[in-house]
Every structure is written in C-alpha cells, then in structure tokens.
Amino acid sequence: MKFLHLIWGNLKRKKLRTSLTLLSILVAFVLFGVLCAIKHALIGGVELAGADRLVVRHKVSIIQLLPESYKARMARIPGVSLAVHQTWFGGIYQDPKNFFMQCPVEPEDFLKMFPEFRLPPEQLKAWLATRTGAIAGRNTVDRFGWKIGDKIPIMSPIWLQRTWEFDLVGIFEGRDKGTDTTPLFFRYDYFDEVRKTQNWGTGLVGWYTIRVEDPARAAEVARLIDQEFENSPAETKTEPEGAFVQAFANQIGDIALIVAGILGAVFFTILLVTGSTMSQAVRERIGELGVLKAIGFTNGQVLGLVLAESCLLALLGGGLGLGLAALFISRGDPTGGLLPLFHFPASDLLIGAGIAVVLGVLTGVFPALQATRLRVADALRRM
Amino acid sequence: MHSGPLNWLLQIASITRFGLLSIPQRRGSVAATIFGIAGVVLVLVGVLSIAAGFQRAMVASGAPDSAVVLRSGADSEMVSGFGRAETRLIADAPGIARQAQGALASAELFVIINLPKRATGTDANVPLRGVESAALAVRDNLKIVAGRMFEWGRNEVIVGVGAAREFAGLEVGGTIKVGRDTWPVVGVFSASGGVAESEVWTDATVLQGAYNRGDSFQSVYARLVSPGAFREFKDALTANPQLNVKVMRQSEFYSEQSEMITRLITTLGVLIAGLMAVGAVFGALNTMYSAVASRTREIATLRALGFGRGAVVVALMLEAMLLALLGGSAGGVLAFVAFNNFHAATINWQSFSQVAFAFAVTPPLLVQGVIWAMAIGLIGGLLPALRAARLPIAAALREL
Numbered sequence: 132m133k134f135l136h137l138i139w140g141n142l143k144r145k146k147l148r149t150s151l152t153l154l155s156i157l158v159a160f161v162l163f164g165v166l167c168a169i170k171h172a173l174i175g176g177v178e179l180a181g182a183d184r185l186v187v188r189h190k191v192s193i194i195q196l197l198p199e200s201y202k203a204r205m206a207r208i209p210g211v212s213l214a215v216h217q218t219w220f221g222g223i224y225q226d227p228k229n230f231f232m233q234c235p236v237e238p239e240d241f242l243k244m245f246p247e248f249r250l251p252p253e254q255l256k257a258w259l260a261t262r263t264g265a266i267a268g269r270n271t272v273d274r275f276g277w278k279i280g281d282k283i284p285i286m287s288p289i290w291l292q293r294t295w296e297f298d299l300v301g302i303f304e305g306r307d308k309g310t311d312t313t314p315l316f317f318r319y320d321y322f323d324e325v326r327k328t329q330n331w332g333t334g335l336v337g338w339y340t341i342r343v344e345d346p347a348r349a350a351e352v353a354r355l356i357d358q359e360f361e362n363s364p365a366e367t368k369t370e371p372e373g374a375f376v377q378a379f380a381n382q383i384g385d386i387a388l389i390v391a392g393i394l395g396a397v398f399f400t401i402l403l404v405t406g407s408t409m410s411q412a413v414r415e416r417i418g419e420l421g422v423l424k425a426i427g428f429t430n431g432q433v434l435g436l437v438l439a440e441s442c443l444l445a446l447l448g449g450g451l452g453l454g455l456a457a458l459f460i461s462r463g464d465p466t467g468g469l470l471p472l473f474h475f476p477a478s479d480l481l482i483g484a485g486i487a488v489v490l491g492v493l494t495g496v497f498p499a500l501q502a503t504r505l506r507v508a509d510a511l512r513r514m
Numbered sequence: 515m516h517s518g519p520l521n522w523l524l525q526i527a528s529i530t531r532f533g534l535l536s537i538p539q540r541r542g543s544v545a546a547t548i549f550g551i552a553g554v555v556l557v558l559v560g561v562l563s564i565a566a567g568f569q570r571a572m573v574a575s576g577a578p579d580s581a582v583v584l585r586s587g588a589d590s591e592m593v594s595g596f597g598r599a600e601t602r603l604i605a606d607a608p609g610i611a612r613q614a615q616g617a618l619a620s621a622e623l624f625v626i627i628n629l630p631k632r633a634t635g636t637d638a639n640v641p642l643r644g645v646e647s648a649a650l651a652v653r654d655n656l657k658i659v660a661g662r663m664f665e666w667g668r669n670e671v672i673v674g675v676g677a678a679r680e681f682a683g684l685e686v687g688g689t690i691k692v693g694r695d696t697w698p699v700v701g702v703f704s705a706s707g708g709v710a711e712s713e714v715w716t717d718a719t720v721l722q723g724a725y726n727r728g729d730s731f732q733s734v735y736a737r738l739v740s741p742g743a744f745r746e747f748k749d750a751l752t753a754n755p756q757l758n759v760k761v762m763r764q765s766e767f768y769s770e771q772s773e774m775i776t777r778l779i780t781t782l783g784v785l786i787a788g789l790m791a792v793g794a795v796f797g798a799l800n801t802m803y804s805a806v807a808s809r810t811r812e813i814a815t816l817r818a819l820g821f822g823r824g825a826v827v828v829a830l831m832l833e834a835m836l837l838a839l840l841g842g843s844a845g846g847v848l849a850f851v852a853f854n855n856f857h858a859a860t861i862n863w864q865s866f867s868q869v870a871f872a873f874a875v876t877p878p879l880l881v882q883g884v885i886w887a888m889a890i891g892l893i894g895g896l897l898p899a900l901r902a903a904r905l906p907i908a909a910a911l912r913e914l
Contacts, residue, residue: 151800158793162786169782191693192626192639194592194866227589230774288593292585364726366694368628378636382861382868400553401793404546408800411542465781 134432138440145412149444152408156448156490157455159401160483164456166398167479170391171309172470174380179309180373183346184244185353187339188375190366194219196335197365199323204359205341210352212344215244218322218337222285222295224275231271231471232314233285234337235322244340247306254279254301262321265297268312270463270471272302283315290322291329313471340372402486406494409441413498420502421510430503437502441495442488449487453480525821529829532812533805534836540808543801548841550797551890554790555845555883556852561783562882563853563873565776568860571871572772575708576764578741579611580652583734583751586758590771590864591624591733598729603757604736609747611737613651618737620649623721623730626867627692627714629681631859638859640681641713641867642671642692644721652737653710661686661701666717669724672701674711676870680859690714692724709768712859712870735764771864791890798894802834806902813902814910823903830902834895835888842887846880 142149187205189195196218205214220233238258242250250258250266258264265283277283277299286294297317305312319336326333343352353369360367370378420433428436457475464473502510537544583604588594596604601621611618623644628637647666650656664670669692673684683690688699697716705711722729738747748761762770806813813826854875862869 147803148800151796151803155793155796155800158789158796162789162793165786165789190628191691192628194626194639221593223589286587288588292587362694374636378638381631381634381636382638397553397557397790400549401790404550404797407542407546465785470778 134436134439138436138443141416141440142444148408148412152405152412153444153448153451155401155405155408156445156487157452159398159405160449160452160487161456161459162401163398163483163486164453164460164475164479166391166395167483168456168460168473168475169470171476171479172464172473173383174377179247179307180371180376181342182371182373183343183349184372185341185343185349185356185369186372186375187341187356187367187369189338190357190368193338195365196332196337197339197367199334199336201339201360201365201367205339205356208352208355208359210343210345210348210355211341213240213244213342214339215240216319216336216339217241218319218335219289220285220287221289222287224283224285229275231274234314234316235319236316237319238316241316244342247310248303248312249306250301250303257300258318261298261300262318262324263296263298264300265315265317266301266303267299267315269302269304270312271315272299285315291325291331295325308474309472309476311471341369402490406490409444409494410498413437413441413495414501417498417502417505418510421505421507425507425511434496434499434503437499438492438495442491445487445491445494446484449483449490453483453487522822522825525825526829526832529813529816529821529825530832532816533809533829533833536805536809540801540805543804544837547794547798547801547837547894548844550794551838551841551887552845552848554787554794554890555842555887556849557790558783558787558886559846559849559875559879559883560853560873561779561786562879563849563875564858565779565783566876566879567856567858567871567874568779568869569769569772569776570874570876571707571709571711571869572768573765574655574706575653575710576766576768577654577737578763578765579738579743580764581736581738581744581747582762582764582767583736584732584760584762584767586760588760590866591622592626592866594732596621596731596734598731600757600759601731601734603754604734604751604759607747607750607754609738609743609750611739615647618648618651620646620652620735621718621731622646622649622733622735623718623725623727624732624865625721625725627690629683629690631868632680632682635682638681639861639867640677641865642721643710643713643715644718645715646718648737649715649735652735653705653708654737655706655708656710657704658701659704661699664700664716667720668717669695669697669720670700671697671714671716672703673699673714674870675702675704676711676857676859677714677868678702679857680712680868680870684714695724707872709771709869712868771862774863775860787886791886794890795893798834798838798890799897801837802830802895802898803901805833806830806898809902810905810910814905814907817905817907818911826903827899830899831892831895834899835891838887838891838894839884842884845887846875846883849883850875850880 189197199216202214202216205211215237217234217236220235222233238255242248258266267277279299279302281299283297283299284294285297303312323333343349349371356369357367423433460473460475464470584591584594585596605617605619625642626639627642629640630636631638659675664672671690678684684699686699686702689696718731738744744763751757751759751761853873856873859868859870
C-alpha cells in the first residue's frame with residue numbers, strides 16, 4: 132500500500148495516454164456487456180426453463196392446434212401432476228410494431244405452473260372475478276403506461292379478425308431477473324365463449340405445459356403422453372421445456388452464432404491493441420525500474436509495482452465499462468420489443484471482471500519480467 | 515520561399531511525406547490503429563450484410579408485375595384465409611395476365627412443418643406451400659434444377675435449393691412426413707435467390723386434404739399484364755363488395771415481411787459498430803498524439819523555417835485519414851471475403867418460418883464502411899493536429 136502513490140504517479144505521468152487507454156478498455160467492456168445481453172436475449176430462456184416441465188405440441192408443427200379435451204387425459208397419465216394450455220393469440224396493440232405475446236390461459240392452474248410470474252393475491256382474485264380480465268407483465272405495462280382498470284383493445288388477425296377488449300386487472304412481476312415480463316394473459320373461458328358464438332376454433336388450444344412429479348422420470352412421462360395420442364387426428368410431440376426453448380432458439384440459427392463470433396473476435400482485438408499500448412508504456416520505463424532496483428527494490432517488488440499499475444488501469448477501465456454496460460442494459464430492449472429478455476446476468480459480470488484481471492496481468496507481466504531479469508547496470512544504461 | 519496557395523500545398527506535401535516516412539519508427543501504434551479501424555469496418559459491414567442478404571432474398575422474390583392478395587387485416591399468409599369462391603373472384607379481376615389455360619393466378623395454401631435443421635439437428639419451422647398450376651408462370655424465375663416437377667394430384671413435393679441445403683431429408687429421393695403420411699421429394703427448384711427457395715411445394719388440393727382445410731386457401735399470387743395494371747387490379751378487388759381483401763405488389767409484401775428482422779439486425783449492428791467506432795477513435799487519437807509527440811522537434815523546426823500552422827494541421831489530418839482509409843479498405847475486403855455469399859437460415863418472425871438466404875456485402879455497404887473509417891480518422895486526427903500547430907516553437911525546439 133505504501134507504494135500506491137508511486138503507482139498513481141506513474142499513471143499520471145502521461146495523463147493523455149493513460150486516459151485514452153482507460154477509455155479504450157472501457158469501450159471494450161461496454162461492448163462485452165452489451166454482447167452478453169444480446170446473447171442472452173437470443174438464446175436466453177434455455178437456462179430459465181423448468182426441469183420438471185414438459186412442453187406438448189402438435190407433432191406436425193406448433194401452428195397446428197390440439198383439442199382442449201387433451202388436458203383431462205394428460206392429467207390422468209401417471210407421473211403428471213399438472214397440465215395447462217396456452218394458445219398463440221398473435222394480436223396487435225395499436226400498431227404491429229408494438230409486438231408482445233398474448234395468450235388465453237386458465238388463471239389458477241397457469242400461475243401454479245409458472246411460479247416465475249408473480250401476481251399479488253388480490254389481483255388474482257380480481258382476475259377470477261372478471262371474465263374479460265387480463266394481466267400483463269411489468270415490462271409491457273411500463274412500455275405503454277397502462278394502469279389497472281384500463282381497457283386494452285387488441286386486434287387479432289388470427290382469432291375472428293376482430294378487436295378484443297380486455298380489462299387490465301393485474302400486473303405481474305418476474306421472480307428472476309431474466310423472467311420475461313412482456314406477455315399479456317387473459318382468460319381462456321372468455322376466449323372460448325367468444326369463439327363459440329362465431330362457431331370457429333372452439334375447443335382448440337395451442338400447446339400444453341406439463342409438470343411431472345419426478346424430473347428424473349420426465350423422459351418416460353413424455354413417451355407415455357405421446358403414446359396416449361398416437362394414431363389420433365392430433366398426434367403430439369412432447370419434450371422437456373429446455374429442449375423446446377433450445378430448438379426454438381436454434382431457429383434463429385447461425386446468425387446469433389455468427390454475430391457472437393464476430394463480436395467476440397473484435398472484443399479480443401481491442402484488448403490486444405490496448406494491451407500492446409500498455410506494455411509499450413512499461414517498456415519505455417525499464418531504465419527507471421533499473422533505478423528502483425539500484426536503490427534496493429527486490430525483483431518481487433518491481434514485479435508487483437508494474438503489475439499493480441497495469442491491473443489498476445485494467446480494473447478501472449473494466450469496472451467502469453461493465454458499470455456503463457449494466458446501466459445501458461437496464462434501460463431495456465433497444466430494439467423496441469424484439470428482444471424481451473434483455474438483461475445482464477451476474478455470471479457474465481463475473482466473467483467480465485475476470486477478463487479485466489487477466490488483461491491487467493498479461494499486459495504487465497511480460498515487460499515486468501523483462502525488467503526483473505535485467506542487470507541493474509544494463510538497465511541504467513538505457514536511461 | 516514562394517507564397518500563395520501553391521506554396522501552401524507544397525508545405526502540406528512535404529510535411530505529409532515526412533510523416534509517412536516516419537511510420538516505420540512507430541509501426542506498433544500505427545498497426546494498432548489500422549487494425550482497430552479495420553475491425554470496426556469488418557463488424558459494421560459484416561453485420562449489416564446479414565440484413566442486406568435477407569432483404570435481397572425478399573426483393574428477388576417480387577417482380578414488379580406480380581401481386582399478392584391476402585384477407586384484409588392479415589399481415590402474413592399464416593393468418594389470411596379465402597374460400598374457393600373468393601379465389602375465383604380474384605382470378606377473374608381485370609389486370610391479370612391470361613394464357614390459354616386461364617388466368618395467371620395461383621391460389622395457395624401456406625402451412626408449416628417441423629423438420630430438423632442440418633446444422634443443429636433440432637426442429638425448425640419449414641414452410642410448406644400448396645400451389646395451383648399457374649404458380650410457375652406467376653413466378654417466372656422458377657426452375658427445376660434436379661429431379662422433376664411433382665405430379666398434380668399426387669402426394670409428392672419439390673423443395674427449394676435453400677431448403678434442401680438447410681434441412682435434413684430434403685433431397686431428391688428423400689421423404690417428409692405430413693401427418694401420418696410420408697411424401698417423397700421428387701425435385702429441387704431454384705428461384706434466383708428468392709424466398710421460394712426456402713419452401714417446400716406441393717399441389718394445393720393435396721395439401722388441403724392432408725390438413726383438413728376443406729376447399730380453402732390463404733393467398734392468391736397473380737401475374738399482371740403489366741406493372742401499370744396494378745392500380746386497376748387493386749381498385750377492382752377493393753371495390754368488390756363480395757371481397758374483403760388486401761392487395762399488394764409482391765415486392766411490397768416481401769419488404770413488409772422482412773421489416774422486423776431487418777430492423778433487429780440493423781439496430782444491433784449499428785449499436786455494436788458504433789461502440790467499436792468510439793473505441794477506434796481512442797486508438798486513433800493515441801496513435802496520432804504519439805505521432806505528434808515523437809515529431810515535436812521536427813514540426814517546430816519546420817514552423818521555424820516558415821511553414822504555416824494550417825499546413826501542419828492539414829498534413830497531420832491527411833496522415834490520419836490515410837491510415838483510416840487503409841484500415842477501412844482492409845476491413846471492407848476482409849468482410850467481403852468472409853461474409854459475401856455466406857449461406858444461412860433464420861426464422862422470419864412475420865411468417866413464423868425459416869428463410870434461407872446468403873449474406874450480401876453490397877457496394878453501398880462497403881462505401882458506408884469506408885465513410886465510417888474516414889470519420890474515425892477525421893476525429894482521431896483533428897485534436898492531435900491542432901495541438902501540433904499550437905506548439906510554442908522555441909520550447910519545442912529545445913525538447914529532445
């Protein structure tokens with residue numbers, strides 16, 4: 132600690148270079164943070180998937196509907212503790228650009244199945260009491276400035292090509308940082324009732340989510356479910372929620388991978404370029420390090436001094452960069468609704484900090500070792 | 515010494531020459547700058563080439579004299595729907611080109627089947643389209659490149675070259691499962707890079723049967739007598755009280771379909787490249803400041819000899835811009851080599867199905883990249899150049 136002012140003095144000597152280096156590191160880490168957020172937005176969901184949940188969809192494709200009557204049949208299959216269904220509503224709120232998901236659900240079972248959606252009990256009560264009631268996630272509520280009691284008109288091109296009006300009775304929060312709080316959920320009984328009046332699509336739902344009693348037996352339960360509906364007009368495909376989400380993320384495909392690839396390479400390029408500048412700064416001072424050795428500094432102390440300087444710079448730049456990235460990411464999805472899961476996971480924050488340390492050590496260690504190996508007389512001659 | 519603009523230009527030229535000759539002495543930081551700027555351009559052009567390629571696939575799909583008819587309010591074929599009677603009315607509308615076999619209008623059905631992607635082995639939404647016999651004449655760029663056309667009324671499919679490349683089992687001799695039936699793949703077709711290349715095609719009537727769709731369709735694709743006939747065609751359909759439709763040129767329809775994904779990629783691309791550009795500006799500043807610092811005496815000597823401040827500024831700016839141009843061009847070339855014509859497939863949210871396409875590094879993108887590079891050079895060069903011009907001559911001459 133007593134050398135702190137020495138380290139600080141060295142950094143201050145070329146203020147301009149130090150601040151430019153600091154800024155470069157900062158930008159690299161802002162980039163790193165934003166990249167992590169984008170990666171999570173594109174392939175997120177997977178790690179949030181419940182291990183005890185299975186998704187059942189129509190075997191041919193998810194756009195084919197399944198009968199609502201499957202719910203009771205699924206619930207009877209041994210190992211299944213709960214079955215709920217959702218249906219893609221595909222509605223438009225004011226403008227197609229205001230995209231968010233809407234689904235008709237059965238409120239109580241649905242919230243039991245997805246405890247990550249947190250709805251205050253009195254709002255659940257209000258929902259159960261209001262046939263046209265709907266609940267929406269915090270993200271979407273804030274985005275459009277809704278409040279409880281508002282009437283939300285949503286035009287569905289799929290369902291009867293009409294505008295449905297819902298009463299906002301509740302606002303749910305996410306249990307985890309990564310929970311998607313963009314969807315709006317409304318009551319299935321209301322949905323089906325309206326469909327009945329038009330005699331169109333009655334009794335059909337999009338897909339099911341199943342909770343299994345024992346996650347270890349999930350594969351077996353999945354097989355039992357598919358067997359149950361084999362040779363019926365609507366055969367099913369059942370898979371763990373994680374696999375379902377993963378397959379969906381894979382549909383975005385190589386693009387996410389390519390983007391991540393390019394950007395990863397670029398992040399390290401910036402670090403490389405910055406690192407070389409930092410090493411250069413140390414190399415220029417090898418003579419001075421010789422003086423320090425001449426007045427009695429040990430090799431270890433010189434090494435520590437140089438490393439402390441480069442690490443300080445890297446950590447300062449890295450810390451500020453990660454902080455700025457977190458600030459930017461906390462403002463939410465920059466694309467306006469296309470990336471609902473836009474957040475900065477703590478694990479990536481740690482990785483970022485780790486990279487900052489590695490950067491500091493790597494840029495300092497080579498010139499420092501060179502300095503310690505030097506004989507004092509040679510070093511002094513370099514002055 | 516002479517005076518006037520010629521002299522000034524000579525001054526600039528000689529200082530610039532000095533600067534360029536001293537580059538080998540500071541090759542580390544110069545290389546870092548060029549590298550950094552090349553990186554910015556590479557990323558910018560690379561990411562935007564994804565959007566450009568996607569758009570190109572969409573644009574290649576729509577000839578100016580072709581139109582699409584959907585149900586009013588539908589933003590994609592998925593949510594549109596027509597009965598047989600309505601599609602007949604549409605085919606009878608004025609403006610549609612006609613041949614011996616009848617109107618060049620194809621009523622089509624659009625569904626999705628799950629097929630594993632070759633790259634990942636996981637299921638993807640592949641579009642399966644049922645067409646009528648006019649479909650090939652409506653899209654005149656369609657060609658069978660392997661196998662043969664499917665036979666009308668039989669459970670057979672042909673697949674686009676993009677689909678064949680991206681999804682498992684889609685080659686001549688392969689099969690797909692539709693419901694409980696297995697249909698053979700009998701041919702592969704190309705459509706000059708258009709969206710159809712990502713699709714699987716079969717006879718609409720066969721598909722109606724397999725999907726219990728009765729006698730319904732989702733869209734009508736039509737070829738018009740001329741691009742100018744669109745107005746007449748559209749007015750006739752929208753004025754018809756028996757119809758409730760949305761009429762678009764195919765090009766319009768496809769640009770609407772690609773809007774969401776283009777917006778996503780462009781926003782992210784510009785955001786990231788912008789961040790990198792900021793980093794590259796710092797890099798350029800560092801290089802040019804160190805260039806100025808290492809040449810303090812030399813610049814002071816020149817100034818003492820009567821070289822003007824303006825000439826010093828311009829010469830240093832020129833040097834910075836030259837480095838930027840070099841970096842920008844390198845980045846552009848790299849991007850072209852690495853990304854042009856790179857094949858990929860992604861999901862198009864609007865149609866909820868896969869689109870196979872090739873990245874396109876277009877000339878406007880390359881120009882955009884070089885402009886970014888020059889802007890970085892300009893900003894990175896200006897401040898150090900001003901500093902150099904402001905150096906007090908006497909003090910600088912004393913510096914070692």
